[in-house]
Amino acid sequence: MVRNVSIFDTTLRDGEQVPGAKLNMKEKLEVATQLKHLGVDFIEAGFPSSSTGDFQAVKEIATKVGNSEDVVITALARAVKSDIDAVYESIKYAKNPLIHIVLGTSDIHVEKKFGKSKDEILSKGVEAVKYAKTLLPDVQYSTEDASRSDFEYLWNTIEAVVKAGATIINIPDTVGFAExxxxxxxxxxxxxxxxxxxxxxxxxxxxxxxxxxxxxxxxAAIKNGADKVECTINGIGERAGNTSLEEVVMAIKTKPSIYKAETKIVTKEIMKTSKLVSNLMGIEVQPNKAITGENAFAHSSGIHQDGLLKSRDAYEIISPKDIGLDDMELVLTARSGRHAVKSALQRIGFGSLTDDQFTVIFDDFLEIADQKKEVYSHDLYTIVARHLKNLADQHCFYELVDLQVISNNQFPSASVKVKKGDQIFNQSSSGTGPVDALYTALMEISGLDISLHEYRITSISRGKEALGKVKLQVEFADELFTVQAADEDIMKASALAFMNAINMAIVKQLQEANIQQLG
Structure with a gap:
């Protein structure tokens, strides 16, 4: 029998407790709206008694996101009347409101945190639930630090608060101590x-x-009877974080015979939600993180690439399309094999190469791959151009010669010098910031209409070398290009990454013409 496991998302409460991850009301509402699209059953919108701003944000979410029966809106309260009142007053506008009360049950919490007896704490919890029940019918009680609690005292607490009217009992492993x-x-x-x-x-x-x-x-809890799990997007949260929503959901979906469960999550919304939370909170997802890491569906090993091109299930247990990605990514590096390079050449219109032509091209590819972190489509095009005389314009790609960027509060500007074949282009532009000015100048030289979707600078050494990664939407190609470049100067790294994207767009322009010529 397959049972439904409810997903309780606490990104906006526990996740937002990460230092520096504070969201304003508009951002909270945007995340909550996307969580509803994702299909979560519960949204914990915040901790209303902590501040006036948080109270107002919870109220706004309850009113605008909780206006239908398909999602429960809740917020956290300590086992005190003022907290419970704050939760009620902020969530009562939702169609399905829930009061969430938390109180510790471990000896450490009872004796050291509260300095009270176990009976006093138990009574405090019971009175809190009884009061909450006078306000709303649905009350969740969390036994904080349950995994380090004496079992019989934990059970006595659960029994007492259930008799007092709690409708959900939540068992936290508050400090990640359990196995x-x-x-x-x-x-x-x-x-x-x-x-x-x-x-x-x-x-x-x-x-x-x-x-x-x-x-x-x-x-493990799901396998042993838990019908509801609390998670955050990307696993964010205090200290090392919380349970990752996407990992739990995809594990359940991938192994139904093990968990005998399902969720209501719309998995194709996972990546969209992950990126939204990451961008708004300013917390990058580690590249190798399961499901939502940028390398989760990227393959650079020649052995893996060869296997994937022969059969997707050789190295892929989840389709990237299931979580909202376009497809897997075969990253061309020095570790890539012949099969992957041949497939990449086919994608840009060179599917009719002879064996001899490909052998020479592959040797050149390996030479370039030894010098670069990643080989892009325009690199392949340049390699092919050396060996095919009838190929369209062999000098159609841009190369950065020099740049100067001025950053200030009043007039950020950039000047760039770019080479294309024997031509030299100079362009100066201003912008809302130095990167905007730089990219405006490069776009004006290229004549392409490009929209920036993502921009990130990351240190890849001890603060001396920068890795610039840029994601662009090229309007005429209707395709997202994910590119990167490295340099000790972060502005140069940014420019080089953008140039890679422009050159990839040019490859798309040339692709159809070359197919006709070589066909």
């Missing part, structure tokens, strides 16, 4: 007792990633 086998066993024991106590109460889990096991613990 899958023990956490799964804990959830199993609680689930068995909870079914006998009140089988209408939902059992939920909330795991942190301090030991790198948040996703594993969450999946």
């Amino acid at each position: 899958p086998e023990e956490f799964g066993h804990l959830i199993y024991r609680i689930n068995q007792r909870l079914i006998n106590l009140n089988d209408q109460v939902i059992l939920s889990v909330h795991c942190h990633n301090d030991l790198g096991m948040a996703t594993a613990n969450t999946l």
Whole structure:
């Protein structure tokens, strides 16, 4: 029997507690709207008692995103009346509001954090639930630090708050201390007792990633009876983060025979949501992160590329299209093999090369690949141009000669000198900032209408070399080009990356003409 597992997203509450990740009201509303498109069952919109701004943001989300029955809007309260009132007053505008109360149950929390007896804390939790129930019918109670709690005291707390009216019991691994086998066993024991106590109460889990096991613990909990899981987009959150929503969802989808469960998540919205959260919060996703990392579906090994081109399931257990990507990415590097290079040549219109022609071209490719981090389509085109005399214009790509960028608050400007074959172009432009001015100058030289989708500068050495990565939309090609370049000067790295994108766009222009000539 396949059961539904509810997804509770706490990106806007627990995720936003990351230093520097604070969102304004407009940004919070944008993320919440996208979470609704993603199909989450619950959105924890914030911690209303923490500030007036957070209260207003939660209220706005409840009003504009929680205006339909398909998503529950909640917010966090400590087990005190003022917090519960703040949650109620901010979420009561939603069609499906839920009050979420949290209170510790471990000896460390009870004795050291609160300085009270276990009976006092238990009573405090019961009174909080009873009060919340006078305001709304649905109340979630989280037993903070449950994984380090004495089991019988933990159970006594759960039993008491359920009798007081809690409709969801959430079991947090607050400090990421648990491991899958023990956490799964804990959830199993609680689930068995909870079914006998009140089988209408939902059992939920909330795991942190301090030991790198948040996703594993969450999946173990699902296997042992949890019907609701708390997650964040990209796994963001305090310290090492929370359970990653996309990892749990795709594990359930990929291994249905193991978890015997499903979710309502629209998986094709995953990458869109990931990028939105990353961009607004200013927190980059690590390149090798599962599902949403930029390398998750990129392949540079020749052995892997060869296998993938022969059969996708050789090295691909998830289709990139399932999470909203266009396709897998075969990155051409010195490790790429003949099959991958031949496939790349076919994509840019050179599918009719003889074996002898390809052998010479591949040797040239390896020579360039040893010098560059990544080989792009215009690099391949240049290689082919050396050996095919009837090829269209062999000197059609731009090369950066020099640049000067002036950064100030009043008139940021840039001057560039670019070479194309025997031609030299000079252009100066201003912009809203130095990078905008630089890219405006390069676009004016190329004559292409280009829209910048993503721009990022990252240090790749001890602060002395910069890696500029740019994602561009070229209007006439209707295609996104992901490119990068490296240099010790971050402005030059930015310019070189942009030049790579322009040259890739030119390849698209030439592609059809070359197919006709070589066909």
